[in-house]
Amino acid sequence: MKLTNRLGLPQPIVDAATCDHEYTPKRYSVTQMLKGPREAILARRHSDEIESDVADMAWTIFGSSMHLLLEQSQESATQLKENYVTAEMPNGYVLSGIFDLYDDATGTVTDYKSATVWKVIFGDWDDYREQLLSYVWMLRRIGFDARRGEIVAILKDHSKAKAKFESNYPEHPFYVIGWDFSDEELAEFGERVEAKFREIERCEALPDDELPLCTPKERWAKPDTWAVMKQGNKKSSKNFDNEQDAVRYAARLQEDTGRKCHVEHRPGRDQKCLEYCDCRPFCNYGRALEV
Ligand code: SF4
Structure with a gap:
């Protein structure tokens, strides 16, 4: 990765941001594997750019820094922390991962995450849950009786x-959520x-532009909507998710209320592509999106 420092921030901050991670052929970490193949492969191919x-x-x-601090604690006799685990696949590829804490007394893998309060408000835990499921699955393959995953989230905002x-707002800046995984x-x-x-x-043999497009979920795609507006209201x-239903509703609302109504088209947005994907300059789909 090429690191720039447009604000001229002090060297210790630059050092803290510097990552010397190198990709190993045929080895994917849990977080890389959980991404769409397009993003995961583009990130490897263009890591130097x-x-x-x-x-x-x-x-x-x-x-x-949060991880550094937490990993300094002394684990108990049944705990393992920051352990590197791998699982070999039948095609010779390897899945790897580092979990934050495992307690063999409860069979629980714990991961610390910094997150926003929106994760809690929207109950948006699918990605973290899948990550924990991966660690539990890998631990079981090497003989541990892992069966539960837990996220300890620090809500930075x-x-x-x-x-x-606000009734649906998390009470504290720490939030804990967990899941039991069945056999x-x-x-x-698996x-x-x-x-x-x-x-x-299969995808590694394809050129960049032919890699399967990330799914709407992977692109954090918000679909087009059609909003029914009463004149004067903001x-x-x-x-509605389609124009016809919106137009029908607007006509009925106008008739019922006697107020003029119209339909406003709000185009959808691929939020990850536009704001969060480092691979966008190398992705023909991402490049074609209008900001
Ligand atoms: S820009 Fe969008 S479609 Fe392209 S790799 Fe990134 S997330 Fe996927």
């Missing part, structure tokens, strides 16, 4: 004032991960 600015890496540095007055779910995950590595192997009365 991908540019990041130190000024945009504050939360990466925050996350790393938590506001005490909002916590007092069936773990077996199904099949899924092997299929994913077969797909990665907020929509109701939103």
Whole structure:
């Protein structure tokens, strides 16, 4: 990765943002494997060209320092912390991962995450849950009785004032959530991960522009919506995922209320492509998106 420092931040901050990670052929970490093959493969192929600015890496540095602090604690007799685990796939590829803490007394893998309060408000845990499932699955393959995953999230944008007055707002800047994984779910995950590595192997032979497009979920795609607006109102009365239903509703609302109504088209957005994907300069789909 090419690191730039447009704000001229001090060297210790630049050093903290510097990552000398090198990709190993046929070896994918859990976080790389869980991405769409297009993003995962573009990130490897273009690792020397991908540019990041130190000024945009504050939360990466925050996350790393949080891990550094937490890993200094002394684990108990049943705990393992920051352990590197791997699982070999039938096609010769390797899945690797480092979990933050495993407690054999409870069979629980714990991962520390820095997150925003929106994760809690929207209950948006699918990515973290899948990561924990991967660690539990890998630990079981090497003989541990792992069966539960837990996230300890530090909510970096938590506001005490909002916590007092908003009912769905997390009470504290720490938030803990966990899941028990059944044998069936773990077996199904094993099949899924092997299929994913077969797909990665197939995709590695493709040129950049022919890599399968990231799914709407992987692109954090927000679909087009059609908002029914009452004249003079700033907020929509109701939103629809298609124009016909919106037009019908607007006509009915106008008739019922006697107020003029119209339909406003709000185009969808691939939020990850536009704001968070380092591979965008190398992705023909991402490059074609209008900001
Ligand atoms: S820019 Fe979008 S489509 Fe392209 S790799 Fe990134 S997330 Fe996927």
